[in-house]
Amino acid sequence: MRTxxxxxxxxxxxxxxxxxxxxxxxxxxxxxxxxxxxAGVITAGMVILVGITFGLxxxxxxxxxxxxxxxxxxxxxxxxxxxxxxxxxxxxxxxYSVLSASDPAxxxxxxxxxxxxxxxxxxxxxxxxxxxxxxxxxx
Amino acid sequence: MSSVQAHLPALxxxxxxLGSLFAGFVRREATGFALALAVSWTAAVISAVLLxxxxxxxxxxxxxxxxxxxxxxxxxxDLLNAFVLLLVAWVGAVTMPFARRSVAFEVDEGRQGWFxxxxxxxxxxxxxxxxxxxxFNAFVFLEISSLSTYVxxxxxxxxxxxxxxxxxxxxxxxxxxxxxxxxxxxYLVTGSLxxxxxxxxxGSVPLEQTRAVAVAVAFLTVGISLKLALFxxxxxxxxxxxxxxxxATAFLAGTATKVAVYLLVRFFAVILAGSPAxxxxxxxxxxxxxxxxxxxxxxxxxxxETNLKRMLAYSSxxxxxxxxxxxxxxxxxxxxxxxxxxxxxAIMKAALFLVLGAVFYRIGSVxxxxxxxxxxxxxxxxxxxxxxxxxxIGTPGTSGFVSKWYLAVGxxxxxxxxxxxxxxASSLIAVVxxxxxxxxxxxxxxxxxxxxxxxxxxxxxxxxxxxxxxTIWFGIDTRLTADxxxxxxxxxxxxxx
Numbered sequence: 001m002r003t004x005x006x007x008x009x010x011x012x013x014x015x016x017x018x019x020x021x022x023x024x025x026x027x028x029x030x031x032x033x034x035x036x037x038x039a040g041v042i043t044a045g046m047v048i049l050v051g052i053t054f055g056l057x058x059x060x061x062x063x064x065x066x067x068x069x070x071x072x073x074x075x076x077x078x079x080x081x082x083x084x085x086x087x088x089x090x091x092x093x094x095x096y097s098v099l100s101a102s103d104p105a106x107x108x109x110x111x112x113x114x115x116x117x118x119x120x121x122x123x124x125x126x127x128x129x130x131x132x133x134x135x136x137x138x139x
Numbered sequence: 140m141s142s143v144q145a146h147l148p149a150l151x152x153x154x155x156x157l158g159s160l161f162a163g164f165v166r167r168e169a170t171g172f173a174l175a176l177a178v179s180w181t182a183a184v185i186s187a188v189l190l191x192x193x194x195x196x197x198x199x200x201x202x203x204x205x206x207x208x209x210x211x212x213x214x215x216x217d218l219l220n221a222f223v224l225l226l227v228a229w230v231g232a233v234t235m236p237f238a239r240r241s242v243a244f245e246v247d248e249g250r251q252g253w254f255x256x257x258x259x260x261x262x263x264x265x266x267x268x269x270x271x272x273x274x275f276n277a278f279v280f281l282e283i284s285s286l287s288t289y290v291x292x293x294x295x296x297x298x299x300x301x302x303x304x305x306x307x308x309x310x311x312x313x314x315x316x317x318x319x320x321x322x323x324x325x326y327l328v329t330g331s332l333x334x335x336x337x338x339x340x341x342g343s344v345p346l347e348q349t350r351a352v353a354v355a356v357a358f359l360t361v362g363i364s365l366k367l368a369l370f371x372x373x374x375x376x377x378x379x380x381x382x383x384x385x386x387a388t389a390f391l392a393g394t395a396t397k398v399a400v401y402l403l404v405r406f407f408a409v410i411l412a413g414s415p416a417x418x419x420x421x422x423x424x425x426x427x428x429x430x431x432x433x434x435x436x437x438x439x440x441x442x443x444e445t446n447l448k449r450m451l452a453y454s455s456x457x458x459x460x461x462x463x464x465x466x467x468x469x470x471x472x473x474x475x476x477x478x479x480x481x482x483x484x485a486i487m488k489a490a491l492f493l494v495l496g497a498v499f500y501r502i503g504s505v506x507x508x509x510x511x512x513x514x515x516x517x518x519x520x521x522x523x524x525x526x527x528x529x530x531x532i533g534t535p536g537t538s539g540f541v542s543k544w545y546l547a548v549g550x551x552x553x554x555x556x557x558x559x560x561x562x563x564a565s566s567l568i569a570v571v572x573x574x575x576x577x578x579x580x581x582x583x584x585x586x587x588x589x590x591x592x593x594x595x596x597x598x599x600x601x602x603x604x605x606x607x608x609x610t611i612w613f614g615i616d617t618r619l620t621a622d623x624x625x626x627x628x629x630x631x632x633x634x635x636x
Contacts (some may be wrong), residue, residue: 045554059178065472069166070164072163072165073160073161073163073256074164076156076160077157077160077161077164080153080156080157080160081152084153086204086205087146087150087153089140091145091205092149092201092202092204092205093146093149093150093153093203093204094203094204095204096204097205132313
């Protein structure tokens with residue numbers, strides 16, 4: 001599959017920046033617009049761009065379908081697991097303050113970080129899985 | 140032990156959620172079934188303990204994340220939702236052993252793991268709606284249960300299952316949207332999402348804002364009525380029930396619409412309790428008319444339906460009419476009747492749909508003419524059908540009689556003989572459609588398909604017999620059902636006055 005030279009080189013150039021921007025959105029979510037959902041969509045957008053430019057095979061080398069399918073429940077599992085961690089440490093479900101022994105506010109920040117990374121995993125997995133499902137229709 | 144007990148409200152929802160995630164992670168049929176079975180029964184035990192705790196010590200309040208209400212999400216369990224939790228969890232637990240063979244027979248090989256994942260997710264959503272005291276949290280769980288329900292329906296092998304799932308998706312999304320718009324209006328007026336808090340703040344709403352409350356009530360009522368399939372908003376239900384896998388149908392018929400009914404009752408109680416100046420909503424009259432229409436129209440359609448799953452689906456619409464009738468009557472006996480019927484109807488409908496699942500497992504059809512003469516071939520299964528069918532009619536000695544008795548008493552107190560006569564008349568239509576099936580099944584010469592039928596294996600038979608037995612048990616011993624429902628109704632009415 002041959003697409004325009006500009007498109008191929010251009011895609012290769014922007015790929016790392018897309019991923020970097022996704023990570024920025026992910027970790028800046030507490031202070032500005034963004035968070036796990038948006039970062040997940042951007043990450044999946046990177047895979048989709050590769051898929052459109054270089055074909056489905058190239059996209060699947062970056063994000064194997066088995067991994068993508070496992071990511072969907074895995075992210076929610078991270079989220080729920082963080083909640084259960086609060087239970088195991090003797091507080092209520094989803095109470096993150098116990099995650100830090102010294103400072104409850106710090107613990108809550110840590111909890112939000114873990115939950116958001118779970119959101120990232122599930123959203124990027126789901127978006128990519130949807131893309132695969134649509135592209136593979138009729139094959 | 141006591142430390143676990145304090146967290147049971149959260150565990151009630153979190154365990155099915157975790158189970159569903161693991162099932163989705165593994166995606167194997169055997170693991171999925173084992174997880175679903177273990178989780179369903181654990182959830183059932185938790186619901187029983189919670190009910191016991193509520194009976195002993197009054198309402199339970201659980202603060203998610205340690206944030207106190209009204210800022211944080213509160214799980215609040217009183218008599219009413221402890222009762223509904225018990226119903227949902229136990230219907231799930233009792234029907235689950237049936238799943239193994241039924242799902243293996245009715246769902247494509249590669250998708251059986253997903254079935255259990257979605258089943259557990261649906262259970263999570265339904266339990267979550269019931270347990271939460273937060274209006275927006277209820278919306279989230281409503282979406283969880285709805286989305287997983289669409290998948291459960293679409294897993295049916297019949298190609299029409301896809302179309303029915305899509306139809307339900309459109310209607311269900313409209314319903315959920317209306318619900319969230321209604322919650323939005325309540326938030327606009329009160330600034331709170333906690334149901335108890337909303338009720339308190341509504342009392343001090345200035346007069347010029349009561350119109351916003353009226354709009355909220357309208358949106359909430361239409362949105363939730365779509366979910367519970369009140370008469371003119373019911374079109375999604377018959378197809379969805381007819382083409383979903385049998386176990387999904389039995390589970391959904393027993394739980395999904397019942398949880399929506401619970402949500403309706405809860406919101407009426409919140410709004411009426413909070414805003415007595417808001418006074419007699421004309422809503423009750425609308426509800427009465429629509430319920431009576433459902434009781435007659437849906438029963439009449441059921442009489443002429445030859446696909447038995449569709450027949451039972453229409454009968455469900457009629458029975459939901461009885462429940463909403465009780466809500467519209469809104470006196471002690473009427474509300475008791477509504478809550479008892481919510482419980483009793485769930486059990487008898489789950490039993491009836493499981494019987495059809497068993498029949499489908501043996502002969503691959505649920506058309507009336509294919510079932511001719513199948514009675515002597517599958518005697519226990521078909522006897523259970525007859526028992527649950529008689530309960531549907533409201534024969535004395537079955538649970539249906541208890542709920543209809545309370546409804547009739549409530550109806551008499553509300554508007555005299557007319558409503559009572561309508562209840563009896565619509566029950567007579569049920570005699571026709573149940574009687575027709577019983578006659579064909581037992582007294583006709585066997586059809587070619589029915590010749591080949593044998594009794595189903597114990598893992599399928601036992602759930603059917605337990606549920607059918609329960610319809611008789613709760614027809615005689617009403618300590619669990621009617622007494623609790625009566626207390627819950629008294630609690631709701633006391634809050635409103």
